[in-house]
Amino acid sequence: MDSFSTKVVVVGSGSSGISACFELYQRKVPFILLEKGDKVGGAGKFGAHGVFAINSQEQNKRHVKYGYRDAFNGLTNYNHYFVNGELLSRFLQKSGANIDRLSEMGLPVTVEQSEQKAHLDDPLVYHKFNNFNEKMANWDKLPALFTAAGNKVLLETAAVDVEYDNGLTAVIAQTKEGQKITIKTEKVIFADGGYCGNQMMLEQKYSDAAEFLNLGERKSDGRGIRIAQALGADTRHNPVLFAHGCAPSRTINPMRRESSVEALTNLPLLWLDQTANRFVNEDVVYDFAMWGNAAHNVNGKYYVIVDQATIDTFKKTTVGLEDTFERQFCDVGQTPKTTVGPLPNIQQDFDNAVKTGEVVKAGTLEELAQKLGLPQQALDKSIAKYNDAVEQKQDKTFLKPAAELLFTVTQGPFYAICEHCAILGTLDGVNVDRNCQPVREDGSPIRDIYVVGNNANGLYSDGYPSYEGIANGFAFVSGWIAAQEAIKSLN
Template sequence: MKSLNTDVVIVGSGSSGISAGFELYQQKVPFILLERGDKVGGAGKFGSHGVFAINSQQQKDKKVKYGYQEAFEGMTDYNHYFVNGELLSRFLKESGENIERMEQMGLPVTVEQSEQKAHLNDPLVYHKFNNFTGKMANWDKLPKKFEAAGNMVLRQTAAVNLDYNDGLKAVIAEDSNGQKIRINTKKAIFADGGYCGDQEMMAEKYTDTDELLNLGEHKADGTGIKLAKKLGANTQHNPVLFAHGCAPSFQINPMARQSSVETLTNLPLLWLDQTGNRFVNEDVVYDFAMWANAAHNVQGRYYAIVDQETLNTFKTKEINLEDTIERQFCEVGVEPRTTVGPIPDIQADFDKAIQSGEVVKAETLEELSEKINLPLAALKRSIKVYNQAVKNKKDDTFLKPADELLFGVKDGPYYAIIEHCAILGTLDGVNVNRNCEPVKRDGSPLKDLYIVGNNVNGLYSDGYPSYEGIANGFAFVSGWIAAKEAVKSMNNEEVKN
């Protein structure tokens, strides 16, 4: 077996891994960064648009009043006290300084109002990447800096095992050719992003796994969680899905912005679950986390129902509804569009989606009921009640605002967009202490190991909350914490020796 030597092994090059690497690079501590994929980066690089923080210098300059007390009490209360209070506290207290660190990393962000319509009046805590394309390029420069300083970045190489006996001896890795590598090391930081890429783990925890649209890192297969559990780490926690928005399929991906089918997905039209009933105020579309949670709550799939008249209206007119994804694609300082249409290609887009299966078309409600397997009586009742709400501009059940009750479902042809709960990953795994060390059931730490980012339990009770950028912010900060603690531990060991 090939053998290498270093002080620290970092597993994963997403937000938490790259942050840990930057801290070690600054402190001139030798490390090896393992990346399973052929490119550096994870969900934080390829999908995230910003990070959460409090008490950053930018916030201080703007005299933002929302600080530690509000954030700590808000998160604790939101999660019904099912939180790791020490870890949450440390994250919040270091989140502001992390904003300055990110600028040093070449990943500058600017505090500005939330991207999402539902959060426009929230406290000013969201720090958005100044330039999404620039972020991608600058992320790729970091491994080059690491390597220039004498560290190793091994792509297409995954951790597969640990040599551990009352302390870490080595990380066993494997490259894409099946070659095993023994990396003798003092510390290991597992930043490999949860387990959304392990179908068996997903199915064990989520009954709607087959319906979920996985937009996360499929290479995140729970390795860090599994290896920590094997050594006795406590992995007991409610499953926490990183649910974020909804979409018809990978063919009509919200990140592509190429189909008006996706545009209608992002509006508060009529939604029915798999029993043919409405299940939520469709205005929830304006909060990505809650939108996805609503879909997850009805087994991961629902249907957006429109008629031909609705399509014809969008084709020729400007509609006073906001596309919920619009703000996400605006660079810092750019004003988003707050209307939709005209969409001259809408019929062609829907016809194409019918052929590929993302949309079902039917001339009658009876035919639609049969094609998408909805109970006909429930389907007819739901449409009748919704049409009355549109007519009266009053939604007695779900309380949708009157100015969003614009389109009834009257005459065929009818169209059903098949919607799936989209996920960016998972947010549960290993219980850790405030230093991001995995702990056993008695609370004692497994020394020499650190678990960070989406591998960690303790920030969320049962779902991703509406604190924009919280997962990515925690990833950067937890990687930083782990690296600092690893260095501190090694220095203490040297003093003792």
């Protein structure tokens, strides 16, 4: 068994882990970074486009009035006071300074209008990475910076246990090949991203887990949470799913942007749940978190119903509906399109998706109901009622705007896009104090251990809120807090 010795071990190199390492590096505290994957980065690197912050220098220059009082009261009320007030406060008060740290790390951001159409009139709190590809490249440069200062970065190496006797003495790691490594250390920071890669843990907490479309870091298997729990950490908390939009599959999803089928899933067309009923104002598509929550609320799956006439329209013309993900893939300063189409390949894309089962096609509504296992009477009633709303330009039940009531479903063949609740991760795990130390059920901290990012409870009651970039912002700040507290304790 190999062995090393260092002051701090950081587990995971996503936003929270890389932030902790950067603070240790700047303060010249020796550390070893363990990364389970073959490259550094987690959800914050590969998926996130920005961070939430208040009172940043950029916001102050633009005279943004939304500050600590607004954010603290807003998040506390949003979560019905089921929050760790001290941790929330500390995060918010450090969030502005974190923007300067990101620039120092080579990850500059610019305060910008929200990426989501539903939040275009929100206060300017979203700070978007200036260039997504440059962010990825600069993240990859950080390990060389750390190792040049004498620290170690061990890729394809996971923390599997700790040695703890009235305090931490070692972290036990394991390489991809199964070789065990003992790292003698005084502190450990668990930044390994929650448990979205552990199907058993997901199924224990979510009855619809089998329907989830997991777009998160599946290497995040909850190991850090489970190690802290074994040491006596309190893990009692409502499950908090990082629901974020919906899509048919990993091949037809907004991360790929390759199929016209995906484009139609990102629009407020007709949605029916697994009982053939409408369940929401489809305009919720313009709010990623609420869209995902709406699907989660109907057992993780629903259908987008369109007819041949609708597909033909998108093939030939420009439709005055905005693709909800259009803004996300614009770099800072780019102007988004607010229309969709023409989509010349849409028929071929739908035909291909029928072959893979991501879309179900039927000549009649009766056949569609049979293929989907839907009650015929409910399907007929839902479609008739929706068609009437389109014709009258008035949605009396769900109040969808008249400008979005564009397409009836009347002309076969008919198509059902099979949509799944997409997740970027999980947001519950270990109860921590304001210093990101895990606490026991009596509230006492477990010393020498720190739990950060998506591993930590305290910011959310039961779901990801519509504060764009807050999970990523908290990840960076909580990693920073944990490193500062570890250094303080070492000293």
